Amino acid sequence: MEIKKITDWGIFDSYPLFIAGPCSVETPEQLDSTVGELAKLGFKIIRGGVWKPRTRPNSFEGLGSIALPWIQDLQLKYNVQFAIEVASPYHVEQALEHGIGIFWIGARSTVNPFTVQEIANSLRGLDVPVFVKNPVNPDLALWIGALERINQAGIKRLGAIHRGFSNFNDKVYRNSPTWQIPLELKTRYPDIPLINDPSHISGRRDLILPVSQMALDLNFDGFIIESHIDPDKAWSDSAQQLKPTALNDLIRQLQTRIPAVDNPLLESQLEIIRGHIDEVDRELLEVLSRRMKLVEKAGEYKRLNNVAIFQMERWKKVFETRPEWAKALQINPEFVKELFNIIHTESIKKQEEIMEGKLDDALRDD
Structure with missing residues (x-):
């Protein structure tokens, strides 16, 4: 795969990298308050769920296209960029029309090569950053296949998000980290940026710090972390979201390791x-x-x-x-x-x- 180093992407100005924002876009007020706090703390890339693939019906599945104009306005208001999950060519088209140009492919989409190929076809000819989350189940080949499909569409600003793997035996994490799989991916493709998603691995706030520290110790390139202005009232995944100030405190506690010994x-x-x-x-x-x-x-x-x-x-x-x-x-x-x-x-x-x-x-x- 031909992949640009993340330092050459032109959208990040610090290392390790941080993408933060609410699990779901809920209301104009909730989004504005959250993004305003995050921007004040220095976050430049904001995540926000617009279309939410849920396991069961009748769960909150996102507001859809109605939220896109809010995002478009806030990008200008706070001088930030938004990253959103896309699961179809329609999502890509709608996001681009509203000035959103950073995408990720979710774990449920990664498992389906047909879905990934449709998204890849819709991205052909574009130069936008795209992240691919690992599939729900621990299958490295599926993850690599999804990355290859997006790369073959001409996307060179391509990264991988490690969000853990489904494991009904795990009594600690929402999704088992199974660290050897992302490390094997990095071993095979050293240039691919590897981003950790401690929110979905942890499933609860108290585990986000140790999971994040482990990712740093393993030389991950950055994080995508869920942050909400009032987490307890969040419409989805409330237990794993942090207030912006709490997220900032967490980041201050992380210890960055040197990648190699030069003594x-x-x-x-x-x-x-x-x-x-x-x-x-x-x-x-x-x-x-x-x-x-x-x-x-x-x-x-x-x-x-x-x-x-x-x-x-x-x-x-x-x-x-x-x-x-x-x-x-x-x-x-x-x-x-x-x-x-x-x-x-x-x-x-x-x-x-x-x-x-x-x-x-x-x-x-x-």
């Missing part, structure tokens, strides 16, 4: 530590290889004796004891649960292959 002595010490990490990683893989060979032997025994692959009692014992062992070793038990879920899945796969006779030769070679 030769510190760098040499880091390299020594990294060398030790490399050695331990190799040892981990050697241990994992030994475990998998034992799994294969167990699978061969089950095949010869017509025993079912999945043994519930055995799995319960593994799932209960490993986190306890981890706790004793001062390792996060939740991390170990996830790790052994992955190991167990691969173990089942190996034993299935043995049952089908695909690993017989390999076992005989041992």
Whole structure:
């Protein structure tokens, strides 16, 4: 993908970047009050929901085109620019007619290549900034595909928004951060600006600061955060919105890290530590290889004796004891649960292959 560095976009004058504003545009008074406060605090790019895709009907789905003239007036009044979500060529057309020129594609649209392609076609020939939110479910290929479609339409001021992923098991976040997915995206496409959406990840105000700090620690380029003049009375997502002054206080608490070490002595010490990490990683893989060979032997025994692959009692014992062992070793038990879920899945796969006779030769070679 051919993407411009965000410092060359011509719309941001500070780093990290901040886009802030209400989840939804509700009334002229609510919008004016919110934007006025944010502009006074120095925010230049304002977000505002005009069309709101909701999971269930009869929820507030945004005011639609009626809100666009309000936005147009406030852009001039406060010398700010607005970013809005678009989900169809009609949305793009209506926004452009009212002087709005920064767009994002929402998580529900990203999952549908037909929708993304229609939006991409409507953007062809334009030079406007476009952000693409990650899909609802943790699917990196879908995210990349959406970015590629927009890029192939000629959009070079292109960025990605990480808003977390749906996970019914997550009892902490509204949408699980699953940090490895945006980091993998950045690894594959280093030039793509990566923006964090701590509001939708958190789902509640008290988590926005730690999520934002984690994003900064992981070298994200900026944030899109929901801010409302009176959050408790917001028509949508009230629990995750911050007053403009509270948002400003939050930003002051964030600690920006340097992206790399430029002190030769510190760098040499880091390299020594990294060398030790490399050695331990190799040892981990050697241990994992030994475990998998034992799994294969167990699978061969089950095949010869017509025993079912999945043994519930055995799995319960593994799932209960490993986190306890981890706790004793001062390792996060939740991390170990996830790790052994992955190991167990691969173990089942190996034993299935043995049952089908695909690993017989390999076992005989041992």
